[in-house]
Amino acid sequence: MSAIFVLALYGRQQYVLAETLRTSVGMPPDQLAATLREVHNSTFTVSLIPGIAIIYIVAAIFASLTLFISTFASSMVFTIMVSIAVYLIGLLQGIARDYWLGNVTTGVLPRIFLAFVALIFPDLQLFNVVDDIVAGNSISFILFAKTAALGGLYTFIYLLVAYFAFASKEL
Numbered sequence: 001m002s003a004i005f006v007l008a009l010y011g012r013q014q015y016v017l018a019e020t021l022r023t024s025v026g027m028p029p030d031q032l033a034a035t036l037r038e039v040h041n042s043t044f045t046v047s048l049i050p051g052i053a054i055i056y057i058v059a060a061i062f063a064s065l066t067l068f069i070s071t072f073a074s075s076m077v078f079t080i081m082v083s084i085a086v087y088l089i090g091l092l093q094g095i096a097r098d099y100w101l102g103n104v105t106t107g108v109l110p111r112i113f114l115a116f117v118a119l120i121f122p123d124l125q126l127f128n129v130v131d132d133i134v135a136g137n138s139i140s141f142i143l144f145a146k147t148a149a150l151g152g153l154y155t156f157i158y159l160l161v162a163y164f165a166f167a168s169k170e171l
Contacts, residue, residue, distance in 0.1 A: 002033070002052045002056075005052070006044060009043055009044045010043075010044060013039065013040070013043040013044065016039050016043075017036065017039055017040075020035055020036060020039055021036075024063065031047075038119070042136075046067060047136075047137075047138040047139075048133060048134075049111050049135055050133060050139055050144045051122065051129070051130045051134065052097070053132060053144075053148065054127055054130050054144070054147060054148070054151070055125070056127055057147070057148055057151035057152070058124070058127050060155045060165070061122055061154045061158070062083060062087065062153055062157050064154075064155045064156075064158035064159045064162065065083060065086060065158045066073035066079060066083045067158070067159065067162045067170070068158045068159070068161050068162035068165065069082050069083060071162050071165040071166045071169070072165055085123070086121055089117070089121045090121050090122050091122035091125070092121060093117060093118065093121060093123045093125070094123055094125035095125075097114050097118070100114060101114065122150075122151075122154045127145060127147060127151065129143065129147060149168065
């Protein structure tokens with residue numbers, strides 16, 4: 001999919017470049033060069049590669065999670081529904097944590113519950129660096145490495161638990 005994305009983006013870039021050259025007849029050379037440079041800078045850049053990698057890592061997390069769920073699920077519908085529920089929990093986990101922990105009078109029980117949820121379910125807000133990359137902002141290598149390591153850890157843990165759940169089954 002990444003290769004198709006790059007090819008589509010390259011094709012779109014070539015189309016926009018051709019249209020820019022066609023409509024810029026009589027434009028001063030320095031202004032034409034600036035316009036073409038702007039088109040080149042607004043299409044595929046190296047900063048998109050971390051975004052593609054983060055999307056792959058999130059897909060790997062949910063593939064390993066779905067594999068884990070399928071080791072004990074009795075139906076495909078149950079596996080799909082639980083995977084969707086985990087995805088929604090991951091998306092809303094940061095919002096719920098901010099809401100519940102923002103209150104000064106939050107007791108110990110909600111804090112323990114939130115710590116348990118944060119341990120079991122991946123916080124997908126941490127993987128939202130893709131939005132910044134698409135907006136044209138580059139992310140630091142350290143942030144990318146931390147995000148990739150967290151995703152790799154979640155994937156490894158889900159696969160490990162799936163392995164132990166499947167290894168104990170009789171075939």
